[in-house]
Amino acid sequence: MIRPILLLCSALACGVGNAATGVGDAGLQRLHDFLTGVTTLRADFRQRVVDSRQQIVEDSAGRVLMRRPGQFRWDYQQPYARVIVADGNKLWLYEADLEQVIIRQLEAGIGDTPAALLTGRQDVLERFTISKSWQADGLQWVALAPKAVDADFSAVRLGFDGPKLVNLELDDRLGQRTQLEFSRMEINPRLDEASFRFDIPPGADVIDDSAP
Secondary structure (H helix, E strand, O other), X not given: OOHHHHHHHHHEOOOOOOOOOOOOOHHHHHHHHHHHHOOEEEEEEEXXXXXXXXXXXXXXXXXXXXEOOOEEEEEEEEOOOEEEEEEOOEEEEEEOOOOEEEEEEHHXXXXXXXXXXXXXXXXXXXXXXXXXXXXXXXXXXXXXXEOOOOOOEEEEEEEEEOOEEEEXXXXXXXXXXXXXXXXXXXXXXXXXXXXXXXXOOXXXXXXXXXXX
């Protein structure tokens, strides 16, 4: 399932208007620090997608690299190989089992989604309303809702352990919830530019939707 991670990639790039929490709120401060202080990151991730009946419909894991603005690489290693790469302008989606590559313009590929929160500029928050902030299980949480009425998701929640983002949850309009857990996170590591380039595998079918 590529769609959930595209939503996440866009939400993590997107100031906050009509916030329900105060300027000194701990959750909002953690989010602000993440957006302003984290320029690159590297981490392992586990992703679960749960349907409206609370049944797990996907359980996958891999490695992620990110650099602001607009560069990321998600390497899915389990249960099968998938790669999602963005170089700041274009987005490549590769499904190894299908031997298929889809190319899109980055903005068209992620739009106003939670993925923009991870890799976008601080002004991404202008597209969200802060709806709630709380502490639970040793984490500082903050919940956001999209301002766009036609957004594909209804809510996103981020859980911080100090400066590190360790949990992210996304509710979409279809009743599904995507849960991401990050581990072995490195903040602001030095990343090679080549990590954000994608070489199309020989023989792969290419669907190029990147034309303006």
